[in-house]
Amino acid sequence: MMMVPRRSKSQETLTTLINSTHETAASRTSADASFDQASLVSSQDTLIQPTTKIFNHPISQFHNYKKLPLTSCYLRPGITLYSPENHPQQQPLLTRDPKLFSNLFNFTSPFLAIETPTKQQYCRCDFKIYSNHITYYILNFPTTKQVLYLINNNSHYPSVDFAIHGTHMRITQGVSGTSTAFASKSGVIEIHVMRNAAGMLTEGMVVDDAKRKVKLDCELARLIQSQNRRGIDEVMRRARDNAVVSEPLAAFVDHGDIKVKGDGGSFVDHGVIKLWDYLSSSPNEPEGLEGHASVSEEMMMICCVLLVLREQESRKHKGDKKTGGCHGL
Numbered sequence: 325m326m327m328v329p330r331r332s333k334s335q336e337t338l339t340t341l342i343n344s345t346h347e348t349a350a351s352r353t354s355a356d357a358s359f360d361q362a363s364l365v366s367s368q369d370t371l372i373q374p375t376t377k378i379f380n381h382p383i384s385q386f387h388n389y390k391k392l393p394l395t396s397c398y399l400r401p402g403i404t405l406y407s408p409e410n411h412p413q414q415q416p417l418l419t420r421d422p423k424l425f426s427n428l429f430n431f432t433s434p435f436l437a438i439e440t441p442t443k444q445q446y447c448r449c450d451f452k453i454y455s456n457h458i459t460y461y462i463l464n465f466p467t468t469k470q471v472l473y474l475i476n477n478n479s480h481y482p483s484v485d486f487a488i489h490g491t492h493m494r495i496t497q498g499v500s501g502t503s504t505a506f507a508s509k510s511g512v513i514e515i516h517v518m519r520n521a522a523g524m525l526t527e528g529m530v531v532d533d534a535k536r537k538v539k540l541d542c543e544l545a546r547l548i549q550s551q552n553r554r555g556i557d558e559v560m561r562r563a564r565d566n567a568v569v570s571e572p573l574a575a576f577v578d579h580g581d582i583k584v585k586g587d588g589g590s591f592v593d594h595g596v597i598k599l600w601d602y603l604s605s606s607p608n609e610p611e612g613l614e615g616h617a618s619v620s621e622e623m624m625m626i627c628c629v630l631l632v633l634r635e636q637e638s639r640k641h642k643g644d645k646k647t648g649g650c651h652g653l
Contacts, residue, residue: 364383378491383568390600391408392406392408392596394576394593394596396591402419405631416441418627418631419438420631436449438628438631447464447465463632473529473538474629474633475525475540477525479551479553480556481557482500492524495516498576498633499513502636507637512577513575515626523566525540525548527543544559574599576630576633
């Protein structure tokens with residue numbers, strides 16, 4: 325059974341843990357500045373229409389900043405994502421399935437399995453190969469019956485493209501692709517919202533849900549397949565101008581696995597997920613996952629995306645060159 329950090333009576337252990345540690349110099353990027361503003365839309369984004377929507381919600385509603393600690397008990401398997409620091413009842417949201425440690429040589433095992441604190445599977449992630457230069461992750465959410473396809477561009481200009489409820493998103497910072505043994509040195513994985521799928525691998529993507537396969541027939545996919553570096557650079561450059569706002573919707577900030585002693589014992593501070601949400605952390609909000617309102621369903625899916633990509637980069641740092649393997653955090 326996976327053990328999660330025990331809460332102290334003062335309810336301040338995790339907040340003290342996170343606030344007492346320091347982010348690495350590599351992680352001090354634009355991600356930090358973007359979450360210092362009042363909302364996802366900064367004062368510089370003067371051309372943004374208030375009717376612009378993300379997940380079918382007006383962009384103006386994304387003003388609830390949340391910081392979710394990612395920790396584990398020292399010398400114990402598993403990792404836990406906690407509810408936002410400012411939530412009245414901070415508690416575990418998601419945990420990494422510890423049973424994966426016993427499935428080391430079972431190649432039918434998922435790349436990553438994420439559970440709720442009550443051991444209910446929240447997300448199963450499987451790794452698939454599309455071609456020599458394109459791979460993808462399938463994130464299945466059984467409780468909400470949602471499926472996400474993360475399409476990996478493994479060219480010299482790595483990126484990850486996906487969509488949630490018609491909102492297209494791209495990741496370029498903090499990912500190194502799945503075909504190289506070298507991890508990103510960024511320390512930050514940022515998710516940006518795009519206006520549409522133009523210039524993305526999800527453009528015109530056809531999904532066979534029964535077979536869990538995708539078919540790609542877009543300009544970027546063809547350029548990646550032919551390894552046309554100049555063409556890839558041009559399409560990626562044009563797509564940067566297609567971002568809804570200049571700042572990320574969410575980001576994982578690596579803290580470098582720092583050991584910290586707290587009231588409940590020794591913890592390992594792996595980092596934090598920072599995000600903008602349309603759902604507040606007020607007790608008056610409708611109940612969410614595990615019976616408490618803290619993070620919206622869409623942003624919980626975003627958290628899983630970040631946990632999968634964090635796992636990808638973490639395995640490379642630890643020398644596990646097999647991206648589709650079954651090692652855990």
